[in-house]
Amino acid sequence: MRPLFHPAIEDVRPEAILHALADPSRAAIFAKIMQAGCVEACSAVSAVGDRVIPKSSLSNHFKVLREAGLIRSERHGVEVRNHSRWMEVEARFPGLLAGIINAYASDEGSHSHAAETP
Template identity: 55%
Template sequence: MNVMRPLIHPSIEDVSVEGILHVLSDPVRAAIYAELAGSEGAQICSNFLRIRDRSIPKSTLSQHFQALREAGLVRSERRGVEMHNTSRCAEIQQRFPGLIAAILNAHSVQSAVRTRGAKHKRDARKTKVG
């Protein structure tokens, strides 16, 4: 019992902006996606057990991939014991022109500044000031 559910890949017309933004608003997922979008072939999940100097528990990583997949950002395919993941950026570029490029570019602008600049924030999603 407790069988494994089949992978869900929404068709491109069911992909929503809100979904994309939500998924990419997480720094770990954004980093995974950037890596996938920037690399030629497929990448397996366990390549990301360590990312941006942070180690991610594999159950968490699995859920990040599920989120990326179900938002339509990534296609995952089982090959033997591993999962091959590729970004669906060409399709998304068709549906939402410029969106992915602008987001990836913004991320790299931001990390460029962080690398050079002084202050370093661990999780910048909420820039909360006391």
């Protein structure tokens, strides 16, 4: 099995980050990895919101996040642990991730999933 390629932080491109986080599922996965003490196994994210994500799609989502430079994945026995690269990315593109994560967070609050004030 191939040894999980990660770009150097200098090679990380803004368009790759935006493309990766333009998908709400991936943005939610990334937010979860950051909040969950910066480590998360792939299988810990089997659904986003109420939507179940198939394994193959999930594998691809992690790959996109990894190759965008947003997470670092290490095989640890049978599972893969994912660390956010927040600090590196923050040093290279200050304010970018905070702006994006806050935007999704404030958007989630603004339209509830069910009816809220009928």
